[in-house]
Every structure is written in C-alpha cells, then in structure tokens.
Amino acid sequence: MAVEPVLTIEDLRTYFYSRSKRAFIRSVDGVGLQVRRGETLGIVGESGSGKSVTALSVIGLIDAEPGVITGRVGFRVNGTEWSLLPSIGDHVSLAEEDGRIVEVVKDNRGWRRKVDRLMHGVRGREISMIFQNPRVSLNPFVTIGSQVAESVLLNTGIRNRREAAEKARYWLEQVRMDSPGLRFAQYPGDLSGGMCQRAMIAMALSSEPSLLIADEPTTGLDSTIQSKIVELLDDLKKAVGVTTVLISHDINVVARLSDSVAVMYGGTVLEYGPADRVLSPDFLPKHPYVEALLESIPSERHIKDGLLPRAIEGEVLDTVNAPRGCRFFDRCHRITNGIEEKCRDLEPDLAEISAGHQMRCWLHIG
Numbered sequence: 001m002a003v004e005p006v007l008t009i010e011d012l013r014t015y016f017y018s019r020s021k022r023a024f025i026r027s028v029d030g031v032g033l034q035v036r037r038g039e040t041l042g043i044v045g046e047s048g049s050g051k052s053v054t055a056l057s058v059i060g061l062i063d064a065e066p067g068v069i070t071g072r073v074g075f076r077v078n079g080t081e082w083s084l085l086p087s088i089g090d091h092v093s094l095a096e097e098d099g100r101i102v103e104v105v106k107d108n109r110g111w112r113r114k115v116d117r118l119m120h121g122v123r124g125r126e127i128s129m130i131f132q133n134p135r136v137s138l139n140p141f142v143t144i145g146s147q148v149a150e151s152v153l154l155n156t157g158i159r160n161r162r163e164a165a166e167k168a169r170y171w172l173e174q175v176r177m178d179s180p181g182l183r184f185a186q187y188p189g190d191l192s193g194g195m196c197q198r199a200m201i202a203m204a205l206s207s208e209p210s211l212l213i214a215d216e217p218t219t220g221l222d223s224t225i226q227s228k229i230v231e232l233l234d235d236l237k238k239a240v241g242v243t244t245v246l247i248s249h250d251i252n253v254v255a256r257l258s259d260s261v262a263v264m265y266g267g268t269v270l271e272y273g274p275a276d277r278v279l280s281p282d283f284l285p286k287h288p289y290v291e292a293l294l295e296s297i298p299s300e301r302h303i304k305d306g307l308l309p310r311a312i313e314g315e316v317l318d319t320v321n322a323p324r325g326c327r328f329f330d331r332c333h334r335i336t337n338g339i340e341e342k343c344r345d346l347e348p349d350l351a352e353i354s355a356g357h358q359m360r361c362w363l364h365i366g
C-alpha cells in the first residue's frame with residue numbers, strides 16, 4: 001500500500017506586487033509537490049528560484065504583502081486533513097488602467113488573522129522549522145535548556161516543568177550537544193554557531209512534529225561544522241524518521257539526505273523525482289538545467305576526468321519578465337532546430353517521463 005502524503009502542494013502561486021515596476025514578481029509560479037510520511041523531499045535551485053517562498057507560503061509566514069497567493073496546501077496527519085492556504089480573494093482588490101493592473105490593495109491584517117487562525121496548533125507543533133542563522137532565531141536572554149523546555153510545554157502534552165526540562169535534556173542529547181548538561185544552563189551567546197543550530201534542531205524536534213521544514217540549515221556555518229550538521233541530520237533521519245522538506249542550494253547536502261528532489265528555477269519546478277535519479281549525473285535523461293547545475297559543482301566525475309566545474313552561464317531568471325516559452329531558454333545549450341520554436345514560445349508542462357519522475361523540457365516530452 002502506498003504511504004500517504006503528509007504534505008500536498010498543488011499549483012501554488014505566490015506573486016509579490018512591485019509598485020515601482022507596476023508588475024508582479026512571480027516568486028512561486030505553479031508549484032506542485034508531495035511529501036510522503038517518513039520521506040525527505042529536497043528542494044534545490046539557484047538563489048532566487050523560489051525555494052524559501054514556497055516553504056514560507058506553506059507555513060503562512062509570508063511577511064510582506066503577496067499580491068497573489070493561490071493553490072492548495074493540504075496537510076494530513078492521522079487521517080485528518082488541514083487546508084493550510086486560505087483564499088486571498090476576499091482580501092484583495094485590483095485597480096486597473098487600460099487593462100493593466102496598476103495597484104493591488106490588500107487587507108493584509110484580515111488575511112494574516114485568517115492565516116494565523118488556520119495555523120494555530122499546526123505551526124511549531126505539527127510543522128516545525130529550522131532556518132539559516134540559528135543565533136538570530138534563538139532568544140539571547142533565555143538559556144538553551146529553558147528555550148527547549150518552553151517549546152516542550154507549549155507544543156506537547158507535557159505540562160509539568162520538571163518533566164519538560166527532562167525532555168529538553170533528552171533532545172539536547174539526541175542532537176549530540178557536547179556536554180548537554182552544561183549547555184542546558186548556557187545562553188545562545190555562549191555557544192558556537194554549530195551548537196546553536198543543534199539547539200534549534202532540538203527545539204524543532206521537541207514537539208515531535210509530523211513535518212520538519214529545514215531551510216538552508218547548514219548555510220552560513222563553516223565547512224567542518226556544516227558536514228557535522230549534515231551527519232547529525234542524517235543520523236536523526238534514521239533514528240527519528242521525521243518527514244522533512246529540506247531546502248538547500250548545496251546539492252551535495254540534498255543528495256545525501258533526500259529521498260526525492262525537486263529542482264526549482266524561476267518559480268517553477270523543472271525536474272522532480274527520486275534523488276538518486278535526479279541528482280546522479282549518470283542517470284539519463286537529465287533536464288538541461290539540472291545537467292548544468294550538476295556540472296557546476298565539484299564531483300567525483302570531475303576528479304576522474306580531470307575537468308573543472310563550470311558555472312552556469314547567464315543570469316538567473318527575473319520573474320517579473322518571465323518569457324512566454326521555457327524559462328531556461330536564454331541559458332540553455334541543448335536546444336535543437338526541431339524544438340527551438342516551441343522552446344521560445346511555449347512553456348512545457350511538468351510531464352511524467354517515467355514512473356515517479358517528471359521533467360519540464362521539450363527535449364523529453366512529446
């Protein structure tokens with residue numbers, strides 16, 4: 001029997017309205033993804049491709065005013081399904097001039113209230129998050145132990161402070177804090193960046209969430225600490241088995257930890273499937289963007305063939321002026337005469353090329 005999805009995202013669109021450009025920035029533009037119980041879904045892509053906005057849209061943490069946020073975000077736990085994305089339509093009005101949108105007026109407060117009501121009991125409890133820069137996310141005036149214990153009291157059935165402190169100690173041990181007993185009584189300022197990230201992971205796991213969203217959990221840490229955090233996440237995956245969305249621009253991190261992978265570009269998913277197919281340079285066919293992405297990072301293949309990694313030429317797509325056709329058109333080296341017109345004029349669908357493996361490219365779909 002197929003394992004049921006915990007998270008189902010369908011046709012998610014998050015557009016910000018730029019007053020200066022009088023146009024929409026299409027940060028997320030029709031994304032559909034699924035995360036099954038126990039699975040880690042990795043999301044990779046260059047900076048600005050829409051990875052974080054996708055995650056923030058799922059958990060209702062878009063802080064600016066999105067002009068548009070539509071689609072379906074279904075979250076299913078123990079047979080109960082929550083719909084996490086309320087309709088924004090009741091809170092937005094558009095002013096048009098000559099058929100062009102010139103102003104988006106939004107009742108942001110009303111919409112936020114609705115989102116917060118929907119997220120109550122979900123965010124922080126059923127869905128936990130880890131972000132880049134853990135030091136900023138921790139309260140500098142409260143000890144590490146008290147912060148984890150507070151999260152236990154807030155997000156689990158435990159109501160007794162002593163029990164919560166014991167549970168906090170347990171989680172600090174699980175994330176392999178050095179001297180967890182000592183760290184318990186220390187403040188974030190006394191800890192290194194790596195130890196702060198371990199504390200954040202302890203806090204995120206202490207609610208025993210059904211879904212963990214980790215957005216660039218290793219970015220900003222120095223490289224030896226990065227690999228230790230990756231090792232820890234790998235061990236926790238095996239020990240705790242929490243369903244995870246892992247966002248990173250570091251392909252090696254995603255390849256190591258993910259079961260399936262979505263590669264984003266210009267707000268859309270260009271390739272989506274099992275990690276060992278999508279991120280293996282030897283598994284064909286490959287989307288031209290993914291091929292270029294894999295070429296841009298040092299790999300065993302580069303060492304074996306004596307080649308140097310090659311950066312992807314050209315600029316990352318500006319989604320204000322997204323092209324009519326394929327979003328990777330300006331940077332693609334695989335366009336053939338037979339498909340050039342289609343590539344330029346028609347955006348390919350994300351189509352299944354084999355069971356569970358999807359691609360958005362005219363080379364590989366009919």
Ligand SMILES: Nc1ncnc2c1ncn2[C@@H]1O[C@H](COP(=O)(O)OP(=O)(O)OP(=O)(O)O)[C@@H](O)[C@H]1O
Nearest residue numbers: 016025027046047048049050051052053054064249
């Ligand atoms: N609040 C906002 N207002 C306007 N544009 C935004 C806002 N937040 C994000 N964007 C734009 O949306 C696009 C996607 O941003 P996002 O942060 O999701 O990228 P990312 O893939 O997470 O990149 P990175 O790897 O740098 O974290 C970018 O072009 C960004 O400038």
Ligand code: SF4
Nearest residue numbers: 326329332343361362
């Ligand atoms: S659709 Fe065309 S332009 Fe886009 S990635 Fe495929 S070959 Fe390149």
Ligand SMILES: [Mg+2]
Nearest residue numbers: 051052053216
């Ligand atoms: Mg990001």
